[in-house]
Amino acid sequence: MAIFAIVVEGAHDASFxxxxxxxxxxxxxxxxxxxxxxxxxxxxxxxxxxGENLERVMRFPEVFTKDDVSIGITTAGSDSRLISTLRAVVxxxxxxxxxxxxxxxxxxxxxxxxxFASMQEQIVAMNSAASKEGQPGxxxxxxxxxxxxxxxxxxxxxxxxxxxxxxxxxxxxLIECARVNHPEITTEALAxxxxxxxxxxxxxxxxxNLRSGMGFGKATVGTIANVLKPGSSVASSxxxxxxxxxxxxxxxxxxKADSFxxxxxxxx
Numbered sequence: 001m002a003i004f005a006i007v008v009e010g011a012h013d014a015s016f017x018x019x020x021x022x023x024x025x026x027x028x029x030x031x032x033x034x035x036x037x038x039x040x041x042x043x044x045x046x047x048x049x050x051g052e053n054l055e056r057v058m059r060f061p062e063v064f065t066k067d068d069v070s071i072g073i074t075t076a077g078s079d080s081r082l083i084s085t086l087r088a089v090v091x092x093x094x095x096x097x098x099x100x101x102x103x104x105x106x107x108x109x110x111x112x113x114x115x116f117a118s119m120q121e122q123i124v125a126m127n128s129a130a131s132k133e134g135q136p137g138x139x140x141x142x143x144x145x146x147x148x149x150x151x152x153x154x155x156x157x158x159x160x161x162x163x164x165x166x167x168x169x170x171x172x173x174l175i176e177c178a179r180v181n182h183p184e185i186t187t188e189a190l191a192x193x194x195x196x197x198x199x200x201x202x203x204x205x206x207x208x209n210l211r212s213g214m215g216f217g218k219a220t221v222g223t224i225a226n227v228l229k230p231g232s233s234v235a236s237s238x239x240x241x242x243x244x245x246x247x248x249x250x251x252x253x254x255x256k257a258d259s260f261x262x263x264x265x266x267x268x
Contacts, residue, residue: 003038003093004264005061005101005154006073007086012221013104013161013170014062014073015235019244020258021071024265026064035063036070041092061089069265079105083122087130090154095137100155100267102260106169107160108214116146119158147260155267159260162253171217173257174238177248178224189223 008014018028029035032043043060061072072093076085082103090098107115120142127139141152147164149157162168178186193216200207209215225237238244248254 001036001038002069002099003036003097004069004071004267005086005089005093005098006071006104006264007082007089007101008073008075008104009079009082009106010077011075011233011235012174012238014075015238016170016174016244017073017104017257017261018062018064019238020249020254020261021064023249023258024066024261026066026069026071029063029065034065036065038070038093038097039063039072042072042074042089083119083126086123087126090137090140091130091135095140095154098154100149100264101140101157102149102264103156103158104170105158105160106214107162107167108169109167111167112146112160112165115160116158123156147256149260149263149267151267155264157260157264159257161257163256169214169217171214171221173251173253174221174234174243175217175224176251176253177244178221180248180251181242181245182224182228185224185227186220189220189227192223193219 006014006017008017022028035043039061061074064071064073072089074085074089076082082105086101086103090101103119105115105119110118123140123142127142130138140154141150141156143150143156143158146158146160149155161170162172175186175190178189193210197207197211197216210219221234224243225232225234228241228243229237232240244254249258
């Protein structure tokens with residue numbers, strides 16, 4: 001079986017990519033017995049996992065299979081934990097077992113060149129630390145360009161949302177998809193967030209996150225998610241509504257991300 005690993009920042013990234021994989025004919029393993037043995041080391045056997053911390057989020061992979069191919073999507077929880085999560089996956093599964101690895105990260109407002117250079121530096125540092133510790137299978141290949149699978153054992157690529165070039169995040173893609181399938185809801189959600197920002201005081205402390213970074217996009221996506229499936233997370237809304245269906249899947253941003261997934265699958 002060909003084994004591929006994907007590491008993402010958040011649950012909604014995993015849900016988005018899961019929908020792309022389902023469109024390619026992959027099925028999610030919803031029972032442990034359906035999970036290929038190669039992924040079992042990443043699934044907790046005890047709780048708490050370290051005997052102490054009561055973390056509610058278990059960072060085991062969402063596994064998708066099709067024929068003789070298996071893909072595990074592991075959520076890091078933040079961009080600062082992407083590379084440590086990558087190493088945890090490689091250490092647990094084995095670099096000789098994994099055929100290809102894809103890391104997805106938002107450019108945000110950092111600029112594509114800066115964000116990619118940072119990812120390269122972190123992978124180099126990971127390789128160095130693992131080699132010094134005597135961990136087998138290192139160094140792994142360091143990609144030389146965003147959105148391209150670098151040949152190696154395993155192959156490795158870094159994809160920068162929304163399209164490897166311009167500032168932004170996955171939320172920009174999701175808003176564009178919502179414009180296609182739910183234009184009225186999207187228009188009203190955008191207007192609502194803008195109105196809240198304009199109406200509330202500049203020094204309102206609780207709106208600090210909204211007014212910084214990619215806050216507007218995240219708030220807009222969260223609003224759309226809850227209208228489509230009230231009380232749900234963005235990840236659940238993406239997977240259980242018509243957000244990412246039909247014409248929305250033909251969006252150029254979606255197509256580019258899907259093409260990168262294709263290059264990952266072709267790296268075996």
